[in-house]
Amino acid sequence: MKLNHVSRIPYHEVNMKPLIKKLVESYGPSGHEEQIREIIRSEIKGLADYVTIDPLGNLIAVYKKKAKSGKKVMLAAHMDEIGLIVSHIDSKGFASFVPVGGVRPLTCIGGRVRFANDVVGVIGVHERRDSNGVPTLDDLFIDTGAASPDTSPIKVGDAAGFFRPLEEIGDRLVAKSMDDRISCAVMIEVMRQLKRTPHEVQFVFTVQEEIGTRGATTSAFGLDPEVAFSIDVTATGDTPKGPRMEVALGNGAAIKVRDSGMISDPRLVTLLEQRASEAKVKSQREVLPGGSTDARAIQVVRAGVPSGCVSIPCRYVHSPSEMVDMRDVNAAVSLLVQTLEKPIDL
Amino acid sequence: MAKKNKTKAKKKTIRPIKVTPPTAAQADSLALLKQLSEAVAVSGDEGAVRKIIREAVTHLADEISVDAMGNLFAIKHAASPRAPRVLVTAHIDEIGFMIVGEGKDGLYSFEAVGGIDDRILLGKPLWVGADKINGVIGFKPIHLVKPNERSTVVKIDALKVDVGANRSVKAGDRATFATPFVDLGFTVRGKALDDRAGCAVLVEILRGKYPVELIAAFTVQEEVGLRGAKVAGYTAEPDAAIVIDCTPANDLPSQDDEVENSHYNTKLGHGPAIYSFDRGTVSDKRLIKHLASTAESKRISYQHRQPGGGGTDAGAIHLTRGGVPSVSVSVPGRYLHSPAALVSKDDFYNTAKLVRAALENWSPKVLKR
Numbered sequence: 001m002k003l004n005h006v007s008r009i010p011y012h013e014v015n016m017k018p019l020i021k022k023l024v025e026s027y028g029p030s031g032h033e034e035q036i037r038e039i040i041r042s043e044i045k046g047l048a049d050y051v052t053i054d055p056l057g058n059l060i061a062v063y064k065k066k067a068k069s070g071k072k073v074m075l076a077a078h079m080d081e082i083g084l085i086v087s088h089i090d091s092k093g094f095a096s097f098v099p100v101g102g103v104r105p106l107t108c109i110g111g112r113v114r115f116a117n118d119v120v121g122v123i124g125v126h127e128r129r130d131s132n133g134v135p136t137l138d139d140l141f142i143d144t145g146a147a148s149p150d151t152s153p154i155k156v157g158d159a160a161g162f163f164r165p166l167e168e169i170g171d172r173l174v175a176k177s178m179d180d181r182i183s184c185a186v187m188i189e190v191m192r193q194l195k196r197t198p199h200e201v202q203f204v205f206t207v208q209e210e211i212g213t214r215g216a217t218t219s220a221f222g223l224d225p226e227v228a229f230s231i232d233v234t235a236t237g238d239t240p241k242g243p244r245m246e247v248a249l250g251n252g253a254a255i256k257v258r259d260s261g262m263i264s265d266p267r268l269v270t271l272l273e274q275r276a277s278e279a280k281v282k283s284q285r286e287v288l289p290g291g292s293t294d295a296r297a298i299q300v301v302r303a304g305v306p307s308g309c310v311s312i313p314c315r316y317v318h319s320p321s322e323m324v325d326m327r328d329v330n331a332a333v334s335l336l337v338q339t340l341e342k343p344i345d346l
Numbered sequence: 347m348a349k350k351n352k353t354k355a356k357k358k359t360i361r362p363i364k365v366t367p368p369t370a371a372q373a374d375s376l377a378l379l380k381q382l383s384e385a386v387a388v389s390g391d392e393g394a395v396r397k398i399i400r401e402a403v404t405h406l407a408d409e410i411s412v413d414a415m416g417n418l419f420a421i422k423h424a425a426s427p428r429a430p431r432v433l434v435t436a437h438i439d440e441i442g443f444m445i446v447g448e449g450k451d452g453l454y455s456f457e458a459v460g461g462i463d464d465r466i467l468l469g470k471p472l473w474v475g476a477d478k479i480n481g482v483i484g485f486k487p488i489h490l491v492k493p494n495e496r497s498t499v500v501k502i503d504a505l506k507v508d509v510g511a512n513r514s515v516k517a518g519d520r521a522t523f524a525t526p527f528v529d530l531g532f533t534v535r536g537k538a539l540d541d542r543a544g545c546a547v548l549v550e551i552l553r554g555k556y557p558v559e560l561i562a563a564f565t566v567q568e569e570v571g572l573r574g575a576k577v578a579g580y581t582a583e584p585d586a587a588i589v590i591d592c593t594p595a596n597d598l599p600s601q602d603d604e605v606e607n608s609h610y611n612t613k614l615g616h617g618p619a620i621y622s623f624d625r626g627t628v629s630d631k632r633l634i635k636h637l638a639s640t641a642e643s644k645r646i647s648y649q650h651r652q653p654g655g656g657g658t659d660a661g662a663i664h665l666t667r668g669g670v671p672s673v674s675v676s677v678p679g680r681y682l683h684s685p686a687a688l689v690s691k692d693d694f695y696n697t698a699k700l701v702r703a704a705l706e707n708w709s710p711k712v713l714k715r
Contacts, residue, residue, distance in 0.1 A: 031628025053715060055585075056669035085623050085653040088608040096608050098654045100623070157622035157634075157650050208628060218669030 014193075016329065017173070019043065020185045021166045024175035027114060029083025029100045029159045030211045033057055035116065036079045040184060040205050047191045048203065058219040059205040061191065067198035071344050074202040074225035074305070075190070075336070076216050076294040077183035077232065078209030081176070082318055083161040084113060086142070086154055093146035095121070098137070100159060101210030105135045107319040113160035119144055119153045120163060162320045171250065171326050178322035180209065182312050182329060183231035189333045190340070197340045209294055213261075216294035220301040227268070227306050227344055230295035231332065233322070234259075234286050234311035243289060247313050250325045252282030253332040256309035261292025262299050267346045268308030272339060279338040281331045286311050306346055310336060365531045371550070372695055376534070378402055379546040379694070380527040383536035386473055388442035388459050388520035389570045392416055394476070395438040399545060399564050406552040407562070417578045418564040420552055430713070432558045432705065433584035433670070434551060435575060435659050436544030436591065437568030440537070441683050442522040445474065445507065445515055453484065453506040454515055460569030464499050466684050471524040472507055474515055480524065481509040523685035532690060533614070539687040540592035541568065543677040543694055547590050550698040556705040568659055572626070575659035579666035586633060586671045586713060588701060589660040592689070593619055593651055593676035610652065612678035615690045617647030618697040621674040624654065626661020630671035636712045637675060640704045646696050651676060671713060675701060 022043075028036030037059050041051065048061035059079065065072075082101035089095050111123045121142040129139045142160070146152035154160075166175040175181075187203055194201070202223050207215035209232075220228065234254050237245035247254050255272045256264050269285075276283035288311075299307040310332050315323040368376060378398075387395035396418050403410065407420035418438070441460030449455060454474075468485040484506050486495075509515050527536035536542075548562050561582045566574035568591075579587065595614040600607035612619040620637050621629045641648040664672035677697045680688040 031623065032631075034631075054669055055671050056664065058669075087652045087654055088610075090606055090608060098623075155650075157653055159623075211628070214665060215669075217665050218667070222668030 014189065014330070016185055016189055017168070019188060020173060020182065023181035023185050024166050024177050026181070027116060027161050028079055028081055029161045030080040030208045031100070032116060032159045033079045033207045037205065040079065040188065043188050044191055054219055054222055056215050056218050057207045058215045060219060060223065061203040063194070063197060063201040065198070065200035069343055070198035070200060071226040072202065072224070073199045073340065073344065074204060074220060074223055074228040074298065075187055076204045076206050076219070076228065076230045076298060077187045078180045078206045078215065078294060079184060080207055080210055081161050081179070081181070082210050083159055084142070085159045086156050088156060089149040089152050089154070091148065093144070093148050093152050095142040095144065095152070095154060097140070097142055102318050103137070104318065105137050105140060108140055109135070111320055112163040113142060114163040115154050115158050115160045117153065121160065164320045172323055173326060174321050174323045176320045176322065178314050178324050179233045179317050182233060182314070182324050186231055186312065186329060186332050186336070190336045193333065193337045194340055198343060199340060201340055206294055213292070213294050213297035216297040217301065220298040220305060224302060225305055227346070228295060228298040229268070229307070229336070230293040230298065230309045231336070232293040232309060232311055233314035233317055233324070234288050235291065235317055236313045236315050239315055245287060245289060247284055247286050249313050249315060249323070250327055251284045251313070252328055253335045254284050254286035254311035254313055256286045256288065256311055259288035259292045260290050261296035262307065264295070264308040265306040268306060271344065272308060272310065272335065275338045275342065276335050279334055281334045281338065282327070283331065283335060368691070375546055375550050375695070375698070376529070376691070378549060379534065379542060380536070382542035382545055383527040383538050386476070386478060386520065386522050387439055388444070388522060389439040389567045390459070391520050392438045392566045395542070395545070396564065399438065399549060402549050403552055403562070406549070413577060413581060415574050415577050416566040417574045419578070420562040422552060422556070422560040422562070424557060424559040429557060429559050430586065430708065430710065431561060431582065431584040432708065433561045433563060433579065433582045433587040433663065434548060434701065435563040435565050435578065435587065435589050435663070436548040437541045437565045437574065437659060438545055439566050439569055440522060440540070440542070441569045442520055443472065445517055445519045445521065448517055449506060452509045452511050452513070454509065456502070456505070456507050456521065458502055459520070461683055463683070464502050467502060467505060468500060470685055472521045473524045474507065474509055474521040475519040479509055479512050479515060481507045481521065484508040525685045533688050534691060535686050535688050537685055537687065539679050539689050540682045543592045543679065543689050544590040547677065547694065547698045547701065551701055551705070554702045554706060556708065558705060558708045560705065565659055572657070572659050572662035576662040576666065579663035579670060583667060584670055586630070587660065587663045588633070588704070589658045589663065589672065589674040590697065590701065591658040591674055591676045592679045592682060593656065594682050595678035595680045611654070612649055612651050612676070614678050614680055614688070615692060616649040616678070617641070617693055618700050619649050619651035619676045619678050621651050621658070621660070621676070622653050624657050626657030627664055627672060627674065629660070629673040632713055633671055633673035637673065637700065637704050640707055641700050644699070644703045646700045646703065648696070648700060
């Protein structure tokens with residue numbers, strides 16, 4: 001193996017926060033990833049051997065294989081975020097909308113959204129609905145300040161993402177779209193830190209995960225990897241009356257065993273745990289009762305791909321205030337770098 | 347002359363409806379639509395419609411083939427072998443019924459194939475099997491219905507098709523609503539306009555000459571889960587796809603005076619409907635732009651379909667192989683998936699006009715990021 005040796009920066013010295021802030025505050029609902037893709041493309045400039053955009057818009061950065069023993073390893077983190085799309089603008093200028101991905105009415109009320117053209121809107125609710133029940137999305141509307149359809153700065157078919165600035169609370173970061181921009185940040189940081197790998201590493205910033213892991217389906221077909229890892233957020237069981245699961249914020253990178261869409265290849269679970277202990281990186285096992293990631297789609301592409309997932313524990317997923325712990329984020333970076341630097345024998 | 351004016355003056359209150367006479371090509375297209383609408387081709391058994399289309403495209407395409415699932419391909423080669431490959435599809439199947447039980451006395455139990463609302467079934471005449479045996483969905487007449495029964499929907503499992511004394515019906519036979527196609531002037535009415543309207547449009551598209559390798563696919567089994575399109579997309583391996591379908595126009599006034607109808611999906615007579623987002627697909631923005639700008643420059647009316655549920659073959663095609671930039675364009679239709687759908691003739695003609703113009707104007711710029 002002929003490799004350039006560059007010493008790695010210890011993770012605690014890396015300040016990922018400016019990158020995270022840039023990514024989470026950007027616009028990019030599913031199917032509308034142009035802006036976030038351009039931001040990521042400029043962040044990874046010069047790092048990979050080549051960068052391409054495939055037919056559905058996935059951003060693919062490849063580190064070519066450096067050793068014969070290396071494998072084709074795909075890493076996937078999705079660029080898209082949940083959002084809304086305008087379905088009608090009424091005679092007074094209020095916009096009706098349909099969800100893009102798993103949007104819940106309760107987390108919408110009083111929320112702010114932003115469109116591709118930077119127009120900001122406020123989500124209001126029909127006050128005269130049946131006030132005993134939970135509102136449905138049909139009870140909600142977007143107010144952009146327009147007084148008629150003709151003066152509306154948005155039109156039917158325009159998509160919006162939620163709009164919130166990033167907040168830092170101790171070790172924790174709170175923002176919209178931590179799902180899955182935090183993993184995009186992790187992947188970019190891995191690209192920066194990964195100086196020696198025997199593998200062909202295919203870093204894929206996927207599109208349309210939130211509406212059915214669609215970008216992963218086609219990019220995995222195109223790349224035909226031998227092993228794949230998705231990087232995504234996972235729910236935690238550490239909040240009052242939270243879901244029954246072991247994952248907790250601050251306990252390290254989560255190694256997925258299964259979720260409701262896929263079962264990780266057990267060999268990859270073992271491998272990740274081994275690499276975590278070698279690198280003295282804190283990790284925890286994840287068994288997620290509901291939800292899934294890009295790995296679900298990649299696993300069953302072509303003749304099948306052994307797949308696993310490294311998750312970032314995240315509270316309040318799909319709300320405008322998703323919370324992660326920086327220690328888990330750094331652990332995920334170290335775990336992935338450690339894994340990619342070493343052989344992957346299955 | 348004088349006499350004519352006199353009669354006109356008498357009927358002053360009634361405004362004469364002026365229907366532009368169709369061109370020869372439009373008349374052909376309408377005749378084909380009638381033939382297609384009246385044919386029986388429920389999902390999984392599309393032979394009858396495939397045969398009609400095959401005849402219609404024989405002299406229009408360079409290559410014709412049928413794949414393992416029954417999709418019919420008609421290919422028009424481009425002059426240059428490096429021309430982009432554009433797949434244009436329309437589905438040939440229709441929603442309908444399948445006979446499931448051999449009943450006594452000509453009464454057969456049946457189930458729905460594709461999405462059919464139980465509330466529209468009672469008393470509807472059907473054509474059963476390839477020979478179009480006349481049947482009717484039996485029900486209890488109003489004389490005998492109890493007051494509490496009036497507010498409940500009779501489920502399809504509780505119903506039987508009555509074919510009289512006919513004994514030749516077998517389990518597995520398909521059935522459709524028995525609706526002859528009629529020309530109503532501005533509109534046409536018939537069964538299965540979803541998506542025979544799209545099929546007739548696609549045949550019309552094959553009459554043109556384009557700078558692209560045009561792969562027209564008449565797909566099977568759309569109504570039961572985009573099954574034909576999934577393999578057609580894989581086979582065609584195109585650079586882009588345009589799906590032509592028929593989408594609801596729910597444009598009647600809202601029943602609640604206080605709110606406007608905000609769930610119209612599309613409006614009849616407002617032109618072909620371009621999709622941006624449905625349950626299965628986010629349309630490629632470059633293709634939406636190409637269609638919309640073509641419509642504007644050629645002064646063809648068009649509308650944006652409301653984003654929301656529903657789906658087309660694009661949902662399967664765009665995920666084939668390494669991904670295919672896709673968009674759908676639909677002919678708006680009222681009362682789809684019922685015995686009598688209504689489609690505007692102008693929308694129908696304009697859909698073909700729009701897609702033809704978009705293909706004629708195709709350049710590598712269309713897919714540039």
